[in-house]
Amino acid sequence: MVIMCLEGGKMTNLLDLELIKIHELLKEGKIKPIDLVEECAQRIAASDLNAFINLDFEGARAQARALENKKVDNILFGIPIAIKDNIVTKGLATTCASKVLADYVSPFDAKVIEKLKEKNMIIVGKTNMDEFAMGGTGETSYFGPTKNPLNKAMSPGGSSSGSAAAVAGGLVPLALGSDTGGSIREPAAFCGLVGLNPTYGRVSRYGLIAFGSSLDQIGPLSRRVIENAHLFAAINGECQNDTTTASEKPFVVSDIENGKKYRIAVPNFCLTKVINADVVSVFLACLDKIKAAGHQVDFVELPYMKYAIPLYQVIALAEASSNLARFDGIKYGYQASQYDNYDDYVTKTRTIGFGTEVKRRIMVGTYLLSSENVDVYYKKALQVRRELSDEIRLAFQQYDLIVTPATVSTSLILGKDRNPNEIFLQDLLAIPFSMSGHPSLVMPVDKVDNNPIGLQIAGRYYDEKTIYAFALELEKNVRGDESV
C-alpha cells in the first residue's frame, strides 16, 4: 500500500516529500517506518535502473516494525537508505560490483553502518557501482550498467552510479557513496543531486573496501543540501578503527551559519577549452548570481590543477595495485575451480574474477611502482601532489571557498566505446580537492537539454559548515529550491 499525502495542494507519495516533512509525519504518528519501506519496495520493484545489486527487504521490514514502539528521536529515524556496495554490511553481501567478491558476506559492519543503525536508519539494499569504484559511468560493474533516471540512455556517472540513480530516481531518500577522485561528485552532477566528499579524515573508512587509501572517502548523496548535511552529521567523527580519522570536533547541522558573505576564488583553469562550452556558460551565469547576492568572486591562478589527471593516474592506480593484491581467492571471494599449482590458482582467480578496467589499472599501478619507475613517476607524483595541496591551502588563506564546475561536460551516453583517458577526464576538477584532502560538495545549478549541470564548492579543512551554508543559500536563491 502506498500512502499519499497532500503537499502544496496536490497529492504526493511519501518518498517525494522533503526529509523534514517525512520526519514530521513519523513524529506525529501519521505514518510508520514500514510505510516508507513498502513504498521503497514498490518503487524498486517497478524500476529498470539497475541501481541495486542486493536488496534486504526482509531485514528492512523487520527493522521497520521493531521501530514502531520506539520514540522518533532524530531526523533520520526510520528513513530508508541505500548503501554503495563497497561499504561492508554484516549479513548482507558486499560485492564491490565484482565477480571476485560476488558472494562475499562481511562478518562486521563498517563504522558508518554502525552510525546509521544508531540513528535507526533502515538499510534497504546495496547499490550498483563501477567495479571496485574504478570507472566514471557505472559501466564497469560485473552486474551491468546503471541507467540515469533523468535520461535512461545516459550514464548516471560513477563510480557511485547506483547510489545516485536510487536517490535521483526516488527509490530511496538518501544514499551513501564513496569518492576517490570524484565518485560521489560526478554522479551527483549527472543526476542533479547534492553530493559531498568530506575532508579526508572526517568520516571513518573502517569497512570501506579500499581502492586508493590516501584518497578514499565515504560521503552522502541527497536531493537537497540540508538533507545531505543531516546525513553527513550522522556519519562523521573520529574512529578508533581508522587511524586516519581526525580528532576534530564532529560536524553538527547547528554549526551552519546563515547570512554570511563569502570571499570566493575561481581558478582560471575552469575556463580552459577542456571544459564543455555549455558547462562554462552555466558556470559563468551562476557566478553572476553569486556576485549579485553580495559575495566577492575573484579569479585566481592554481597552476598545478592542470596535472590533476596524471597525478590521479599515478597515485590512485599505484595504491589500487597494492590494495587489490589481497584478492587472491585464498581467504575469501571467487576461487578458480581448475588449476595446476598455487601460481596458476591465483592467476586464474584474478584473471577470471576481475573485470577489464580493474585489471588494466592494477597493471598500470604495478608498472608505476616498479623499481625503475618509482622515483620517476610515484615520487614525482607525490611532489606534485604536495605542490598542488600547498597552492590550494594558500588560496584558502585569502578565500573562504573555491568554486568550479563539477564536471567537464554533462552526462555521458551509455554503451559507447571510449578511450580509457576519457573517463578520467570527467574528474578533472574534482581530483585536485581529493588530492589535497579538502572537502567539496557538488550541487545542481541548471540544466542543458534536460541534463543537469553541477557546481563544485570546496572549503577549508573541516569547514564543511561553510560549504553547507553557502550551498543552502545558493539552493534557495539561485536554484529556487527546485528538486531536479
Add this chain to the structure above:
Amino acid sequence: MQVKKDKVRYVSKLCKIDIEDNIDKYYEEFTAIMESVNKILDAEVDKDILIVPNQNTNRFYEGIHTDKVNKIFAKVENGYHVFRRWKND
C-alpha cells in the same frame, strides 16, 4: 617514455593476471594511459617528499592524516599526507 609490449606482459605476470588472449587491446590501453601519465614529468617541483617505509606490511601505501603523523614524524608539515612505502618494492 614508450612502454614495450614485453614489459606489459611482464607486469601482468607480476600482478598474476593473464592477458595473453587480449594482449594487443591491453597494450593499446596501457599505452594510452601512460601517454597521459607522462605529462606529470613536465611539472616543476622544488619540494622533497618523505617516503616512509612500512615495516609491517608488504607493498602497502597509506595516507595518514597530519595531526596523527605529526606525533610520529616531527618533520612533517601540517596538512600534508605521508605515504608509507615498503622499501623493497
